[in-house]
Amino acid sequence: MTQQAAVKPAENGLAQAVAQILSSLGVAPHVYSSGERLVRSPLTGETIGRVKDTTPAEARAAIAEAHDAYLAWRAVPAPRRGELVRLLGDALRQDKEALGRLVTIEVGKIVSEGLGEVQEMIDICDFAVGLSRQLYGLTMGSERPDHRLMEQWHPIGPVGVISAFNFPVAVWSWNAALALVCGDSVIWKPSEKTPLTAIAVTALFERVAAKFDGAPKGLATLLIGGRDVGEILVDDARVPVVSATGSTAMGRIVGERVAKRFGRAILELGGNNASIVCPSADLDLALRAIAFGAMGTAGQRCTTLRRLIVHESVYDKLVPRLKQVYANVSVGNPIASDALVGPLIDEAAFAGMQKALAAARDIGATVHGGERHTAGHSASAYYVRPALVEAPEQTGPVVEETFAPILYVLKYSEFEEAIRLQNGVPQGLSSSIFTTDMREADRFLSATGSDCGIANINMGSSGAEIGGAFGGEKETGGGRESGSDAWKAYMRRMTSAVNYGRAMPLAQGVKFDID
Structure with a gap:
């Protein structure tokens, strides 16, 4: 079978590209x-x-x-x-x-x-x-x-x-x-x-x-x-x-x-990962980290940032800037453009995203974005604009993992409240905090802080390195x-024990003499 006829329909240019790649890697055409x-x-x-x-x-x-x-x-x-x-x-x-x-x-x-x-x-x-x-x-x-x-x-x-x-x-x-x-x-x-x-x-x-x-x-x-x-x-x-x-x-x-x-x-x-933004946070740094954490891989990472817990004193400084980033981020085919957000994997992922956004509206949340991005794309591809959702409380879809680019934003006033929100979901994979207060940072990493397998300071929830063990607790x-x-x-x-002596002593002082 020729490379050109290997995949039907033959007019598919991506199929030809895939055939060339697989052939270069030593895969016979009949396999794919x-x-x-x-x-x-x-x-x-x-x-x-x-x-x-x-x-x-x-x-x-x-x-x-x-x-x-x-x-x-x-x-x-x-x-x-x-x-x-x-x-x-x-x-x-x-x-x-x-x-x-x-x-x-x-x-x-x-x-x-x-x-x-x-x-x-x-x-x-x-x-x-x-x-x-x-x-x-x-x-x-x-x-x-x-x-x-x-x-x-x-x-x-x-x-x-x-x-x-x-x-x-x-x-x-x-x-x-x-x-x-x-x-x-x-x-x-x-x-x-x-x-x-x-x-x-x-x-x-x-x-x-x-x-x-x-x-x-x-x-x-x-x-x-x-x-x-x-x-x-x-x-x-x-x-x-x-x-x-x-x-x-x-x-x-x-x-x-x-x-x-x-x-x-x-x-x-699963992961339902959160970042806490404290009053002392470097907001420029936080903005960049949040953007990648929440929108990278079109929200389809287990470590994707899904909840943003922002102190009330900086909420109005950060969230409007975040809305602007969400409105302007490039969405498109990554091999035909320099877009930063590619497609969802399939129609089922899109349907799951829309269901979650509908549930968010039902609890009184304000949804920014989330619509399907169709301009210049096939009807069979599912590109979406990432959704920023201002949620009144952590309930309903906020405590569930939706494998799509949805970021729920919550306010907090006291640090203890932020920790409770961070830990108040069934999943426990990744977490992060943005702060320049050493006490807050160390508390977040302590036994009474984040309950996740991954906890980061002044960086997002995504992008783990291979040197550390990867994984999480609870439903993760x-x-x-x-x-x-x-x-x-x-x-x-x-576990092995070697007796290199001539006596036969027993552990714990046990005596069993047969002479």
Whole structure:
């Protein structure tokens, strides 16, 4: 099949661009052009690919192959495993432009965000390479004479990764880079909305692994499909760890099903993130941070800023400026313009946004923006003007996560009230505060401050770096990925005692003499 005929309808220019990118990454045309599942670009709503779903039998066979790969990979020394991840990072550097452009086409991110997502993959590879020589255990003092007490960390098995559409490749890399250096194999079930980026990354990995002496077949496998395929992965006892990124509703199901078989779930779920703007805040700095946090990725980040809690003394200084930014921000196709806000992923996302705005009006909120942006765009693409909503109280849609560019603005008078508002939602992912008062900043970071997994000072809620563990509390799921000691979730801990003496003392003073 030729590149031009690979995707129907053939008149789709984006499809041709996708075919060229995938071909350059080593993906055969039949992989992205011969299936029954349509892949559409949110930029135009046009079909850019047709992929074949993984059958239940194929999924189970892939899991079996991943298990066999784990049995071989766990015996490879960790620094050697790190060398494979280093080569993966090098390949990502080489293909950064192509893969970043594919992210933009399939997800709708602006160009710098598409490239930034691939850079995030490169960064976690660098982190994991260093980690491969730092999988440290502890040596503890034993209460028994002539004994040594220690812990070790060992590979645990195949790791299932279920990723969402909004970060179609970065989330896989957070999990895969760590899992690989930890001695695990990886099984990836991407969002059914963004399979092409997953296919591209898998092909890139396979190309690297084929040149690496000691990488077993099935070390990183891919399952394409919907919920039925995901359920097979979640329910299989050969997969001891499942990392799932998505909605809270999805996480409730995954967490329960994995727990029933005594597996381990790493859940990265919803976020309803807030920023507090204090009287002493640098408003110019805050304005820039709020704009990106609330409108970046068209509001489709789990760390998107969704609530702005502004002190009454600066409300009338900040909010009018914010309204002006919202009214003037450029909305459009990011590969045809320099727009800062691209499209929503699909019609369902647009409908969810409109439902939330209607609910906001019902509680007496004033809505600025939020309308569909149709000028120059296909009827099948869903561009919207970001919505700034002045809310009278934190209730109704304000305490829910709507995956769209809606920012609810609330007033506060006392700092304790701001903290209560910040923490007064079911989600607990990211948070931030704008202040030059050291006491307010330190209180926000204290045990009585923000209850989120991420808390930032004088910056927005979005844009986490890979060096820190990423994740949140409450309905965000409690999982941690990426940096710090998140690697421990991909390994099993073994506590060991060594008796190097000739006596047999027991702990806690227990006596059991058989002479």
